[in-house]
Amino acid sequence: MTTMTMEPRRLGRPRDTTRDAEILQAAREELAERGYERMTMAAVAARAGAGKATVYRRWASKAELVIDAVACTADAALTLEKVPDTGSLSGDLRALRALKHHDEGVWLAMAGLVSELPHAPELASVVHDRLVRPRVGLVRGLLERAARRGELMPGINLDLLATVPPAMIAYRLLVSGEPLDTDFLVRLSDEIFMPLATGVAVPQPVG
Amino acid sequence: MTTMTMEPRRLGRPRDTTRDAEILQAAREELAERGYERMTMAAVAARAGAGKATVYRRWASKAELVIDAVACTADAALTLEKVPDTGSLSGDLRALRALKHHDEGVWLAMAGLVSELPHAPELASVVHDRLVRPRVGLVRGLLERAARRGELMPGINLDLLATVPPAMIAYRLLVSGEPLDTDFLVRLSDEIFMPLATGVAVPQPVG
């Protein structure tokens, strides 16, 4: 961090700091709708009801704006604390699903960034730290809860297992293009994740 | 298909049909290296040792060239027949891994297209039919082999299960950016896919 110098009360009209968040939000929306390359600074400014000059006074380039827009997504992020401890892994997953609808937009923004990641290391780093890792970490946190309860199959590797739900969700949204409906999320839990974590095959529903 | 009229032997120098495949191959390579938006027609032509006019005489636009380039990837695709029936699912997966190194480029091309899919339905359809479905279908074919041998847990849903390996591979290459090394592929088989398919937890390696 920089040294905490109190700003010496600049001259002239003060910058309207409320615009920052509105511009970042507009950037995220344009990003999710159009992707990095198709998103234009003019469209971001227009969506925020701002002029391009106002945007460029805050961020030096499109790349920096996008990096910041991604970096500031954290406020809306799910954290482990927000998922109640229901006493069982399957219960926790059900609780997580109930909160999950806040999350789809993040993966849509991901879709617009995937093609960019190999060519923009700094962006890749931010995406990884703020979008990917928190989601894998959340799953891992639930697994560790379950481990403390003794629900997990002994000797299982949590790192690989924790990537399974994010991978399945990303695949569905980015590659196969299908919606993230409840049916899919339930089956992801019941048929894939729970059996892997506990080593116990869940009885299949009778047709 | 169009009516099979024999071409009435056009006047002038005949078109060099060997250039078609070379241009498509150049397009695939540029696509994998740069992604859809960064790929330029000039670069494709140069890589194929051709002029832009030669490219545009064959394809009316960049979009059509890319669609065709993806559609013609099938020749190099793995098919179920190429994976020997080793008598067990885990053996088949080992055999598949031995062939797999032909396949990474396809997912890299995917990475360059992901951001484009929501805005180009025709491209999305071709990508789905030629890249995604064959790979899911291959896994599904191996599962059906295993089912005939009685290796599978009864009542399991093959459709969802068959998407797990493609999803994990896509996630690793597109999202997390890690390499598709042997260690990962082995653990994907042993710790994720086999337990899910057979319902039998594989003993973990002793540390």
Place this chain on the structure above:
DNA sequence: GAGTTCTGGAACCGATAAGTTCCGTAAACG
């Protein structure tokens, strides 16, 4: 009020790339 900085909006600049045209040459026809 004078001076300064911010605001949205619009005009502007420069680069990049899709797509077209033209060149000189090569390869087919009659």
Place this chain on the structure above:
DNA sequence: CGTTTACGGAACTTATCGGTTCCAGAACTC
């Protein structure tokens, strides 16, 4: 041969977009 079409290569047109600059007005300090 002459005509026609394809070839690689380069010049060209056109449109878009990142980024800058200017404007008239607003909001602040002194």
